[in-house]
Amino acid sequence: MSDPVIFTEDAADKVREILVEEGNLNLKLRVYVTGGGCSGLQYGFSFEETVDAEDRVITRKGVDMVIDPMSFQYLNGAEIDFQEDLEGSRFIIKNPNATNTCGCGSSFSV
Numbered sequence: 572m573s574d575p576v577i578f579t580e581d582a583a584d585k586v587r588e589i590l591v592e593e594g595n596l597n598l599k600l601r602v603y604v605t606g607g608g609c610s611g612l613q614y615g616f617s618f619e620e621t622v623d624a625e626d627r628v629i630t631r632k633g634v635d636m637v638i639d640p641m642s643f644q645y646l647n648g649a650e651i652d653f654q655e656d657l658e659g660s661r662f663i664i665k666n667p668n669a670t671n672t673c674g675c676g677s678s679f680s681v
Contacts, residue, residue, distance in 0.1 A: 574629045576646050579650060581654070582662060583631035583634050583636075585660075599634070599637045600636045600662075601637045601639075602615070602646065602651055602664070604645045649664050650666075652665065
């Protein structure tokens with residue numbers, strides 16, 4: 572069975588690199604959606620040790636990505652990736668649920 576949200580190998584590798592730099596392998600990448608941004612909703616990323624009972628946890632290459640239930644409804648079917656290019660390095664979300672996204676890709680609407 573495939574995961575409802577895809578956590579790519581590149582993203583997992585970057586998370587592991589950050590955890591090693593921080594010296595805390597208990598941290599997890601939390602991906603969330605909040606109101607705001609130029610398209611109405613925006614993506615956010617943080618590193619946390621805690622996982623709530625309702626959170627979805629997706630493990631890839633020994634690291635965890637955590638999504639709360641409210642955010643999960645917007646991210647179901649999305650791909651969380653890490654990209655390095657001329658624009659810099661960043662986590663990106665390819666979200667099939669988004670009907671409109673802003674130019675920078677950090678906000679969207681459904």
